Amino acid sequence: MRTPKHIAVVCALIIEKGKLLIVQHGQGSKHPGKWEFPGGKVHPGESPEEAIVREIMEELGIRVEILTLLEPVEYEYPDKTVRLIPYVCRSGVGAIVLHEHQAFSWVDPEAIGQYDLLPADTELLKTGGNFRVLMKMSRDQY
Secondary structure, X not given: OXXXXXXXXXEEEEEEOOEEEEEEOOOOOOOOOOEXXXXXXXXXXXXHHHHXXXXXXXXXXXXXXXXXXXXXXXXXXXXXXXXXXXXXXXXOOOOOOOOXXXXXXXXXXXXXXXXXXXXXXXXXXXXXXXXXXXHHHHHOOO
């Protein structure tokens, strides 16, 4: 039996006017219909901060400003273990253009449980004080 590979993945919890941005996987993806916080793999030689800025530009066509790092979480999928490194960000320059997902939504953090999030993203919200930090920052109207 092979040991599952470990992958470092960054995600952006983008806050705008008190709402969080989530994106939805298309029908042809590995996770059809599932919602997630946008992001992706950290490339060799790249810092997580560089990765999150690059990934959001690639996926959404916007620049982000990193506000804070939340507590990372490890989640074991059947074929891999993901170390999810979450950054709270503010959207910067550009309008959202979906390059890898079928939909996006700005949601109230308190309503996030109504969406079918990927398990690692759900775990992220349960870890440490991550959800409390998000609630506070969204109330501060970033």
